[in-house]
Amino acid sequence: MNKTPVTATSRTRQTPGLFFLLSAAITGYVFYRYSEGWLRSLLLSLSRSIWARRMVTGFGPAWRVASRFIAGESVEEAIAVARQLNAKGLKVALDYLGESVTQAEEANAARDQILLLLDRIHESGVDAYVSVKLSQLGVKIAENLALENLRALLTRARSYGLRVRIDMEESALVDTTFDIYRRLRHGEGFDNVGVVIQAYLYRSEEDVRWLIEEGAWVRLVKGAYKEPPTVAYARKADTDAAFIRLAEQLLSEQARSRGVHLAVATHDDAMIRAVQRYAETHHIPQDAYEFQLLYGIRRERQEQLASQGYCVRIYVPYGTAWYPYFMRRLAERPANLWFFVTNFFRA
Numbered sequence: 001m002n003k004t005p006v007t008a009t010s011r012t013r014q015t016p017g018l019f020f021l022l023s024a025a026i027t028g029y030v031f032y033r034y035s036e037g038w039l040r041s042l043l044l045s046l047s048r049s050i051w052a053r054r055m056v057t058g059f060g061p062a063w064r065v066a067s068r069f070i071a072g073e074s075v076e077e078a079i080a081v082a083r084q085l086n087a088k089g090l091k092v093a094l095d096y097l098g099e100s101v102t103q104a105e106e107a108n109a110a111r112d113q114i115l116l117l118l119d120r121i122h123e124s125g126v127d128a129y130v131s132v133k134l135s136q137l138g139v140k141i142a143e144n145l146a147l148e149n150l151r152a153l154l155t156r157a158r159s160y161g162l163r164v165r166i167d168m169e170e171s172a173l174v175d176t177t178f179d180i181y182r183r184l185r186h187g188e189g190f191d192n193v194g195v196v197i198q199a200y201l202y203r204s205e206e207d208v209r210w211l212i213e214e215g216a217w218v219r220l221v222k223g224a225y226k227e228p229p230t231v232a233y234a235r236k237a238d239t240d241a242a243f244i245r246l247a248e249q250l251l252s253e254q255a256r257s258r259g260v261h262l263a264v265a266t267h268d269d270a271m272i273r274a275v276q277r278y279a280e281t282h283h284i285p286q287d288a289y290e291f292q293l294l295y296g297i298r299r300e301r302q303e304q305l306a307s308q309g310y311c312v313r314i315y316v317p318y319g320t321a322w323y324p325y326f327m328r329r330l331a332e333r334p335a336n337l338w339f340f341v342t343n344f345f346r347a
């Protein structure tokens, strides 16, 4: 990632593209009032675009906005942020940014960086586990490559008593992700691996059934990718209803007695309150589940939940490959997009 200001020459070269991106963003913001889904789709498409990535990451002020959501570039910066959050009573999930690698060398380099991260978590004593993406570990190159890389991470993590959660990516990867998860968890006995369920996918109702059966370690999210209506709910209201339904199933007496531990990952107060109400009504202790929020989003709410005695974990990404993560955060919140656009003008 280039954090240094671009030179006059490089900026001139980028100008037509920057104006295009800017116009797209402003037009998107105006259209947002009429069609929220349209803007979200545009930003999610840009998150996969190579030219948009080059343009945004090559433009210094973009980092100023992105750094609100990202702990820094190095493992030491990430550990420092974890320590600060721990001091406020917040637990942490650290994520070395990167996804959709196309070369085995990149996948292996990511694995090595995450091994280093595990070492640093252990040495520093911060209260943190690690989140990984299989596409970062090479699953789009070969399933076995990701399996071997994840096995190496789980082995190192287990030696330190740490856990590794597999983030869930686009729907095309869900079957493979669960396949690799099952092979490592059941085939090889790694009990320190967890997965993620996306409420917007129709299939999640079915997946939650077998995850409950096996007493899994599950994070529930709404889902952050651009998915067609053939596989995912298009309306926010439907996703929200599914989120609450799945949270209640994963918190049920049956699920807890089988060993399920649920992480409710959302910034949405309606979801948080629904889970709190369900837990209170069913006398579920606060330490039987946890809330998770992203670094830099709703900081006051994070601390408030912790001060009310809830277990709260903050997902902290770091590293140089921040572009797709950043674009997904913009897609979720138009106010962030506006902040981004005004920074382009100020630059």
Ligand SMILES: Cc1cc2nc3c(=O)[nH]c(=O)nc-3n(C[C@H](O)[C@H](O)[C@H](O)COP(=O)(O)OP(=O)(O)OC[C@H]3O[C@@H](n4cnc5c(N)ncnc54)[C@H](O)[C@@H]3O)c2cc1C
Binding pocket: 166, 167, 168, 169, 196, 198, 221, 222, 223, 224, 225, 236, 265, 266, 267, 268, 269, 271, 292, 293, 294, 297, 298, 314, 315, 332, 333
């Ligand atoms: C810890 C964590 C891990 C995640 N892991 C994954 C994963 O593995 N795979 C995946 O697909 N997705 C993941 N996500 C992203 C998730 O799928 C959603 O895209 C993201 O959380 C946005 O949905 P939401 O539930 O926060 O609420 P939204 O539906 O986006 O927002 C609902 C309401 O929440 C409030 N809100 C939301 N954002 C803000 C904000 N920035 N400031 C103030 N209020 C806000 C507002 O009131 C808003 O109206 C993860 C999210 C978290 C928190």
